[in-house]
Amino acid sequence: MQEKFWKKSYDEGLDDLDPKLWEITYVEATRPIFEKYKNKLALAYMGTEITFAELDRYSNQFANMLLSNGFKKGDVVGINLPNIPEYVIAWLGTLKAGCVVSGVSPLLSSEEMEFQLKDVNAKGLVTLDAIFAGRLVNIVSNLPELRTVVAASVGGFLPGIKRVLGKLLGKIPKGKVTPLAGKVVYNFGDAIKEGNFSAELPLVDLTPDDIAYIQYTGGTTGTPKGAMISHRNAVSNTVVVTAWLEWGEGKGVALSGFPFFHIAGLFFNQGCIYYGWPQILIPNPRDVNHICAEIAKYKPTALVNVPSLYQLLIADPKFKALDHSRLEICVSAASPFPEDAQKELESIVGEGKLLEAYGMTETSPITVMNPSKGKKKLGSIGLPVLNTDIKLVDPATGKEVNLGEPGEIWVKGPQVMVGYYNKPEETKKVIDEQGYMHTGDVAVQDEEGYLRIVDRTKDMIIVGGFKVFSKKVEEVLTEHPAVEMIAFVGVANPERPGSEIVKAFVTIKPGYEFDGDEEALKGDIIRFAQEKLAPYEVPKVIEIRKELPLTAIGKVDKKQLRKEA
DSSP: OOTTGGGGGSOTTOOOOOGGGGSSOHHHHHHHHHHHTTTSEEEEETTEEEEHHHHHHHHHHHHHHHHHTTOOTTOEEEEEOOSSHHHHHHHHHHHHTTOEEEEOOTTSOHHHHHHHHHHTTOSEEEEEHHHIIIIIHHHGGGOTTOOEEEEEOTTTTSOHHHHHHHHHTTOSOOOOOOOOTTSEEEEHHHHTOBTTBOOSOOOOOOOTTSEEEEEEEOTTSSSOEEEEEEHHHHHHHHHHHHHHHTOOTTOOOEEEOSOTTSHHHHHHHHHHHHTTOOEEOOSOTTOHHHHHHHHHHHOOSEEEEOHHHHHHHHTOHHHHHSOOTTOOEEEEOSSOOOHHHHHHHHHHHOTTOEEEEEEOGGGSSEEEEOOSSSOOOTTOOBEEOTTOEEEEEOTTTOOBOOTTSOEEEEEESTTSOSEETTOHHHHHHHBOTTOOEEEEEEEEEOTTSOEEEEEESSOEEEETTEEEEHHHHHHHHTTSTTEEEEEEEEEEOTTSTTOEEEEEEEEEOTTOOOOSOHHHHHHHHHHHHHHHSOGGGSOSEEEEOSOOOBOTTSOBOHHHHHHHO
């Protein structure tokens, strides 16, 4: 294949960048921004505004709180919060202390939360007071490595009257923060309170090789693994993508519904700080009324969302009535976006403003993107970005396919992760000796270099941008005493085109006694799933069968089930 032939489709003036640009830590790379834009808005949250100077001070205090509690370079801090100011402060403070951030989804069940914190050897955890009281107290005795817990509230940065009313009306979840045996427990406000900890930037010897993040993913199989992303990985992807988008320092305003515990939200947040852009924080991405009100108030230049959220916005008359003249770009990623819906979005916000991108946790995350100013192909994920090489390979033979033929995307570049945490064998399975990451996604590339995803080698389902790995959830559900065999497939969600819902096909164990009420049994299986799994993993539809179709070698034939579904 011709060497990087897709470059001819790049926006004018774009070419690979000097790798020296990312021989720096993220903390060093952002110092000039905090000096230059001290009085500029950094975060807007439900009517509260935080400047870059305040964010700098709060994160310094958080970093010094960690260091005063004995945290060392490389120690892991789990952040288990929605998109509230405390997430950004804890994330930045953790990096300033030389520690490693691991996003922990607030949607995880207690078992899943315990697994991740144990697997990553988390020494610290920042969590919501409601999760502290509802989940953490039940699993903390199984987490001997955990030594410091900081509890935040969704209303922590709200004015007093809003906070009180929010709790009284039940709009702000709450839980009692209690002592934990053998652990240091803080309320978040005390961790950043003036006078409690130094507001000076701590001096920590960090290098670009040091790990910044361990973000959990199913990888190219179904077992959750921590992808180790170095400061070099993070800075390189930020530098490359902001150059690709031709963002101007201090010139944009951003709004995203992507959660920070997800690599896409983390990356966008990191890019906004790097470029001195204010961010409008969205704690509940399904609250379209709030998003529309914030768009009207702050007039963002960039929206970044999962397709299902764009679908919700498209359906809302208030979104259609807004003035979108300042909006320059709508980035979509994490799941397929139906072309009809893409056209409808552009009819509202303006033609040429939607830009689809592709990436994965293991690549920090962006590897492929439509041009910012040039030709965007609806339904295409775009072109390999700067300093990134890809090849499409037949997974069966390991040979590159011809142009126009489907092949697994193999990607190489400075954004490819260091590896999976404590899993060298799993790392070898996905990163080959030449440094190519085997993504597990199958695409076709056209003569101009644009890629279109056509299939997934990974057996996973996309629910509102979240990946559901059927192997994992099937294993959990087989623990139910009635379940003999179970197979999960994704079926189109009629309420959210481009997203899926989980359907489970089940056979019942011989001899399992129930009164013949299948609906009651289905309800019992769903309740069992709700206790063990995250909400997006729980099947929405269960079909009980006498037998499941099998392939010639005895595996459940999911292709057949998908056809039938």
